[in-house]
Amino acid sequence: MIIRILGQGQYDVADTRIDELNTLDTRLQTAVDAGDTEAFTAALQALVGTVRGLGVRLPDDTLVASELVLPGEDSDLEQVRALLTDEGLIPG
Template identity: 50%
Template structure:
C-alpha cells in the first residue's frame, strides 16, 4: 500500500504492518475523543515514526496514487479530526 505523510512524501508499506499501526491509530482516536492533547501529539509522532520505520520511501519524483494519507507531524487535533473516518486514520 502507498501511504503519504502530508508534507513529507510517500512510502510503500506492506499490508502485514497494518495490525501494528492500527493499535497506534486506536490510541490516537481515544486521545482525540478525550481531548488529551499531549497524548495525541505523542501517539501521532509514534504512528508516523512507525510508518517511516516500516515503509520503503518512494523517490520524490514518483507519482503513485496514495491509498492512505496521514497528517503532517505538526497537524493540530482539529486538522486530524477532520481527516478521520469511523475507523480512525487507518482503515481496518
Template identity: 50%
Template structure:
C-alpha cells in the same frame, strides 16, 4: 500500501504492518476523542515514526495514489479530527 505523510512524502508499507499501524491509529483516535493534547502528541508521533521505520520511501517521480494519508507531525487535534473516518486514519 502507499502511505503519505503530509509534507514528507509517500512510503511503501507492507500489508503485514497494517495491524500494528491500526493499533497506533487507535491511540491517536482515542486521544482526539478525549481532546487530550499530550496523549495526542505522543500517539501521533508514534504512528508517524512507525510508518517512517517500516516504510520505504516511494519513488517521488511516481504518480501513484496514496492508500492512506496521514497528517504532519505538527497537526492540531481539530485538523486530525477532520481527517478521521469511521476507521480512524488508517482503514481496516
C-alpha cells in the same frame, strides 16, 4: 501499501504491518476523542514515525496513488479530528 504523510512524501509499507498501524491509529483516535493534547501528540508522532520506520520512502518524482493519507506531525488536534472517520485514519 502506499501511505502518504502530508508534507513528507510517500512510503511503501508492507500490507502485513496493517495491524501494528491500526493499534497506533486506535491510540490516536482515543486521544483525539478525549481532547488530550499530550497523548494526541505522542500518538501522532508514534504513528507517523512507525510508517517512516517500516516503510521505504518513494522518490519524490514517483507518481503512485496513495492508499492512505496521514497528517504530518505538525498537525494539531482539530486538524486531525477533521480527517478521522469512524475507523480512524486507517480503515480496517
